[in-house]
Amino acid sequence: MGYKVAVVGATGNVGREMLNILAEREFPADEVVALASRRSQGTEVSYGDKILKVKALENYDFAGTDICLMSAGSTVAAEWAPRIGAAGCVMIDNSSKFRMDPDVPLIVPEVNADAIAGYKKKMIIANPNCSTAQMVVALKPLHDAAKIKRVVVSTYQSTSGAGKDGMDELFEQTRAIYVNDPVEKHKFTKQIAFNVIPHIDVFMEDGYTKEEWKMVVETKKILDPKIKLTATCVRVPVFVGHSEAINIEFENPISDEEAREILREAPGCLVVDKREDGGYVTPLECVGDYATYISRIRTDPTVDNGLAIWVVSDNLRKGAALNAVQIAEILGSRFLKKAA
Structure with missing residues (x-):
């Protein structure tokens, strides 16, 4: 006997990916229900070789x-969480609403799967921020080997991280430039086509943005509260795929060769690191894949026990939908144990 699974926000970028990945990975579901707001009721979405008609969340x-x-975002998650939990259903939430709640586990399965056990307190498990998820997949095996003290990360985040509207804005602005039409901006604070914007989410009092703050606090909760981290998060004119340049300072010595071998054996990681033209992965090549790709592994000579790495992943998959489905798989196999 399999599970009954509901996907809320099924018409959005991440919701559609969740349906795709549930089918690809053959999640043991007897029934999958696609839910969205009333205005999307009746919309058809794909689930493997099946077509599902979207139902209204309000009536479910x-x-x-x-x-x-x-x-479906923080507002919807906050409103529906009590009702979903009261019905005996476990909610795996992709929004930021519950990530820092001490009674809600924040999970990246390759890093802290055992923490899923804490879901019973509120019947909620939180998915981390997309940029955090791929980073900690790469950091975890290195932390186990040499203990990370400090991380400096710069992100290069695709427009899909801002949803369909972000992707559409990149497309429309690019088209407008080529045909000499006026360039209009709605989603981003500055032109994104042929540009980069060092601003994701709102600014905070200390000058960091909320996206940068998320990377700090989520890494501490998922991996180790003692790690010091500073981030600069940048939106780039890419449709799908987040990239990160990460500098890491360790307590103990670790060579680039050791790091390369450790990462090759680590769950969720795929090392593509040839010191030659094209011997690295870019966001274009990671789209549609499950892996977190790691390239440009090298010693950072400016600190004791330092490394620099380049990390790329499909943000709609590992950064969101895939991570959520992986959580569901572990939840089912270890804790719910309903499926045969």
Whole structure:
């Protein structure tokens, strides 16, 4: 007997990926229900070789549903979490609403799968920020080997991280430039086509943006509260795929050769690191893949026990939908144990 799974936000970029990945990975579901707001009711979405008609979240009864994959934003997650939990359904939430709640586990399965056990307190498991997720997949095996003291990361985040509107704005601005039409901006604070914007989410009092703050606090919660981290998060004119340049300072010595071998054996990691033209991965090549790709592994000579690495991943997959489905897989196999 399999699970009944609801996907909330099924018409969005991440919701559609959740449906794709549930089918690709053959998640043991007897029934999958696609949910969205009332205005999307009746919209058709793909689930493997099946077509699902979207139902209205407002009218849905979660009784009898085992797992809810939520990708509809913080407001919807906050409103529906009590009702979903009261119905005995576990909500895996992709928004930032519950990530720092001490009673809600914040999970990247390759890093802290055992923490899923804490879901029973609120019947909620949180998915981390997309940029945090791929980074900690790469950091975890290195931390286990040599203990990370400090991380300096600069991100190069695709427009899909801002949803369909962000991708559309990149497309429309690029088209406008080529045909000499006026360039209009709505989603981003400055032109994104042929440009980079060092600003994601709102500014905070200390000068960092909320996206940068998320990387700091989420890394501490998922990996180790003693790690010091500073981030600069940048939006770049790429449709899908986040990239990160990461400098790491360790307590103990670790060579680039050792790091390369450790990462080659690490779950979720795929090392592509040839010191030659094209011997590295770019966001274009990671789209549609599950892996977190790691390239440009080298010693940082400016600090004791330092390394620099380049990390790339499909933000709609590992940064969101894939991570949520992986959580659901572990939840089912270790904790719910309903499927045969």
